[in-house]
Amino acid sequence: MAISSVTRWVENRRLSWPVDHLRSQQVHLLVVLALLAYPGFYHLLTSSSVSNLAVAILPRMDSMVAVLYFALFAMSFDFISGYTGYLSFGHAAFYGTGAYLVILVANGKIPLLPPGTPFMISLLLAGLLAALVAVVIGLVSFRLTGVYFAMVTLGFAQVMYVFVRGWNYVASNPRDGPAIGSTHPDGFEIGVPFVDQLNLAIGSFSGDEVTLLGHTLGTYTVSFYMVGLVVLLSYFAMQRVIHSPFGRVMIAIRENEERAEAVGYDTFRYKIGAFVMSAFFGGIAGGLFAGFKRSVTPESTFYFLTTGDALLASIIGGFGTLAGPLYGHLFDYGVREFLSNRGLGGGLLPYLQETLSQAVLTTTLPGGITVEGFIQAALNGHASLYVGIVFVLFVLYVPGGLLGTLRIGLGGKVSERLPAKLWGDR
Amino acid sequence: MTDPTVLTELTALALQAGFVDGLTDFLGPSNLASVVVEGLAKSAIYVMIASGLTLIFGLMGVLNFAHGSLTMIGAYLAGVVMVVLVGNATGQWTRMAFFFGALVVVFIALAFLGGVMEIGLIRELYTRPPIYQILLTFGLTLVLEETVRIVVQFYGLQPISEWQGALGTKPAFMATEHSLGPLSVRGLAAFEILLGLATVAAIWAFLTRTRYGLYIRAGSEDAEMAEALGIDVRRVFTVVFALGAGIAGVAGALLMWDPVWGASVPLAAETLLPAFVVVIIGGLGTFRGTVAGALVVGMADATTTWWFQNVFITWTWLPEMAVFLILVGMLVVKPQGLYGVEEVGGH
Numbered sequence: 185m186a187i188s189s190v191t192r193w194v195e196n197r198r199l200s201w202p203v204d205h206l207r208s209q210q211v212h213l214l215v216v217l218a219l220l221a222y223p224g225f226y227h228l229l230t231s232s233s234v235s236n237l238a239v240a241i242l243p244r245m246d247s248m249v250a251v252l253y254f255a256l257f258a259m260s261f262d263f264i265s266g267y268t269g270y271l272s273f274g275h276a277a278f279y280g281t282g283a284y285l286v287i288l289v290a291n292g293k294i295p296l297l298p299p300g301t302p303f304m305i306s307l308l309l310a311g312l313l314a315a316l317v318a319v320v321i322g323l324v325s326f327r328l329t330g331v332y333f334a335m336v337t338l339g340f341a342q343v344m345y346v347f348v349r350g351w352n353y354v355a356s357n358p359r360d361g362p363a364i365g366s367t368h369p370d371g372f373e374i375g376v377p378f379v380d381q382l383n384l385a386i387g388s389f390s391g392d393e394v395t396l397l398g399h400t401l402g403t404y405t406v407s408f409y410m411v412g413l414v415v416l417l418s419y420f421a422m423q424r425v426i427h428s429p430f431g432r433v434m435i436a437i438r439e440n441e442e443r444a445e446a447v448g449y450d451t452f453r454y455k456i457g458a459f460v461m462s463a464f465f466g467g468i469a470g471g472l473f474a475g476f477k478r479s480v481t482p483e484s485t486f487y488f489l490t491t492g493d494a495l496l497a498s499i500i501g502g503f504g505t506l507a508g509p510l511y512g513h514l515f516d517y518g519v520r521e522f523l524s525n526r527g528l529g530g531g532l533l534p535y536l537q538e539t540l541s542q543a544v545l546t547t548t549l550p551g552g553i554t555v556e557g558f559i560q561a562a563l564n565g566h567a568s569l570y571v572g573i574v575f576v577l578f579v580l581y582v583p584g585g586l587l588g589t590l591r592i593g594l595g596g597k598v599s600e601r602l603p604a605k606l607w608g609d610r
Numbered sequence: 611m612t613d614p615t616v617l618t619e620l621t622a623l624a625l626q627a628g629f630v631d632g633l634t635d636f637l638g639p640s641n642l643a644s645v646v647v648e649g650l651a652k653s654a655i656y657v658m659i660a661s662g663l664t665l666i667f668g669l670m671g672v673l674n675f676a677h678g679s680l681t682m683i684g685a686y687l688a689g690v691v692m693v694v695l696v697g698n699a700t701g702q703w704t705r706m707a708f709f710f711g712a713l714v715v716v717f718i719a720l721a722f723l724g725g726v727m728e729i730g731l732i733r734e735l736y737t738r739p740p741i742y743q744i745l746l747t748f749g750l751t752l753v754l755e756e757t758v759r760i761v762v763q764f765y766g767l768q769p770i771s772e773w774q775g776a777l778g779t780k781p782a783f784m785a786t787e788h789s790l791g792p793l794s795v796r797g798l799a800a801f802e803i804l805l806g807l808a809t810v811a812a813i814w815a816f817l818t819r820t821r822y823g824l825y826i827r828a829g830s831e832d833a834e835m836a837e838a839l840g841i842d843v844r845r846v847f848t849v850v851f852a853l854g855a856g857i858a859g860v861a862g863a864l865l866m867w868d869p870v871w872g873a874s875v876p877l878a879a880e881t882l883l884p885a886f887v888v889v890i891i892g893g894l895g896t897f898r899g900t901v902a903g904a905l906v907v908g909m910a911d912a913t914t915t916w917w918f919q920n921v922f923i924t925w926t927w928l929p930e931m932a933v934f935l936i937l938v939g940m941l942v943v944k945p946q947g948l949y950g951v952e953e954v955g956g957h
Contacts, residue, residue: 271741324938328945330740331673335890339937342883346934350927489879492748499745566760572752579746580734 240535257469258509266504269438274341280485282310282470314467363479502585632921653908654806662854668895678882684862689776724855772872893950
């Protein structure tokens with residue numbers, strides 16, 4: 185129990201508030217450390233003797249970047265849907281707004297903003313524009329509740345989806361979506377704007393590589409850390425709101441809106457406020473997505489199934505737990521990658537084809553197909569089936585999701601109860 | 611305070627796009643009549659894809675996200691029946707007979723699937739908040755769609771493009787135009803209108819003229835009271851879910867023949883969203899409202915399609931956007947829909 189002895193040492197020294205604060209954040213610290221260590225861990229395992237297995241099971245580094253920015257979107261969805269109980273089924277509108285704005289700025293299509301605008305500024309603008317869209321949508325939608333609220337937000341998002349699909353100002357072929365053009369050949373830099381030394385670019389080809397203590401961190405690893413930094417900051421910002429009196433009112437609205445109103449809260453304002461904040465972070469997530477991928481499609485941004493993915497992540501991770509969607513999406517994405525055949529290495533299909541002997545692969549099963557044919561038919565890119573089954577099982581039997589169930593088991597918030605369980609209450 | 615220059619500019623823009631010419635054209639009797647017929651055909655399709663949804667919501671309060679997937683399965687199933695039975699030499703009336711046979715097969719198969727879904731999965735969730743039913747049926751969509759995709763790919767078909775083989779089983783008179791007095795009507799449009807009318811009449815008769823229909827109306831109004839009066843509400847729930855699934859399948863069978871839709875895996879999402887719009891515009895859970903909603907959406911769709919095809923040729927998004935704008939507009943003006951009751955669908 186190394187950590188336990190450290191904390192005991194810390195307590196005995198009775199150090200000041202920063203240490204107290206850190207101690208209350210032990211679980212957060214552990215998660216962040218684990219994520220920090222992941223690239224090294226991945227590199228070690230995939231170049232070791234179990235590399236075949238490791239490549240098959242572990243999510244690739246570029247996937248981990250995608251997990252991070254989409255997890256932020258799922259968190260922003262959970263922030264409004266899980267905490268106030270208003271299912272924001274058109275949340276993809278904010279993700280799309282952020283993503284499209286970043287690309288349009290880089291392509292010089294937004295008046296007053298040159299293509300060279302620092303990414304941190306266009307990211308902020310992406311969040312602000314999404315928030316502005318949320319004000320408009322929210323003012324209409326929050327007059328309704330329940331299913332109607334979900335449907336009217338869905339309606340707004342679909343209107344935007346259809347619109348960007350047909351608007352040839354955003355791209356020469358709007359149905360395929362816009363991509364970064366020649367006006368912005370460099371990678372998008374995350375860091376302190378206008379200070380070159382404090383920036384690192386993200387992206388698979390245009391990103392920066394960093395040499396640290398003789399090791400070269402590839403573009404994916406650098407992107408992972410830089411995107412992770414933004415996601416972490418956004419997470420803590422949302423967590424602060426949830427823990428503030430404002431957040432208590434959000435939960436009160438979920439539990440019993442009439443009572444919250446009777447107590448004297450103007451719930452309409454609180455709902456709009458929460459919606460706007462969640463849209464802001466949804467826009468940031470979309471901006472990160474566009475910055476990393478450098479091209480987006482209407483389907484991957486404004487379409488209602490994008491919201492569906494956030495919903496999957498939230499339910500599997502834990503509805504109404506802010507960090508849950510991260511684990512939920514990691515799980516979702518991990519399963520998808522494990523069961524799909526993308527040809528980039530990794531996944532169950534190439535692993536089985538490599539490790540099973542030829543005799544097993546050519547055996548004929550009842551029904552006349554070979555084992556290899558069966559594996560192909562059942563596994564090749566059909567991860568949605570298995571994710572769907574897992575999702576249905578979660579809805580039926582684990583309604584709290586991963587984190588929510590852990591929370592129930594520990595009898596309180598994981599970040600508070602886990603340390604207490606591990607090394608006793610203090 | 612309107613700036614006159616803006617107005618002039620707007621008028622100029624409208625003139626440039628041929629708006630006035632278009633309007634005169636549009637209001638011409640033959641154009642208007644053909645738009646109305648097309649609108650009726652579209653309304654018939656919309657009422658068929660939406661009525662199952664509204665029956666289920668009206669009684670059980672379950673917003674069935676898997677509804678579109680059931681329609682998609684119905685389309686494929688009907689396609690299988692038709693492709694197996696119909697050869698090149700099959701005559702037109704035999705094809706029609708086979709189609710009605712396929713309708714029966716699809717209805718029974720989908721009703722069975724719906725019954726199994728209700729008993730096995732959805733029944734578990736009646737005591738939970740309504741959001742969980744949305745979640746569960748959303749998960750079912752993923753499972754159903756991917757399963758169909760696997761099967762379809764296994765037989766060497768492209769899951770994302772329409773199944774041409776099934777489209778080809780259409781009788782010849784449906785693919786051509788027929789003159790009905792001064793009107794020229796597509797054969798398929800006429801068939802769609804007739805089948806839509808028949809479906810609406812059948813559901814209407816079932817709800818108002820049969821004992822089970824009475825149970826359903828009673829259950830929709832007050833499930834607790836109905837139970838107290840000795841109705842086995844649990845069984846009524848199962849029957850209604852099966853019925854809704856069956857109607858979804860029948861709608862799919864019709865769409866299989868329509869080149870605008872066709873049997874394909876994305877058909878699930880393509881029908882689900884307009885079905886939601888229709889049901890919500892009409893007022894969640896009222897069958898009368900759904901019929902009215904389908905008429906509104908169908909007419910709007912046909913009108914905007916005409917404008918897009920004849921005047922604003924570059925506005926590809928016009929018809930699709932109109933449907934969702936109607937939804938948003940309706941919810942802003944009258945959230946409970948045309949015939950909706952205030953409390954339904956709230957918290």
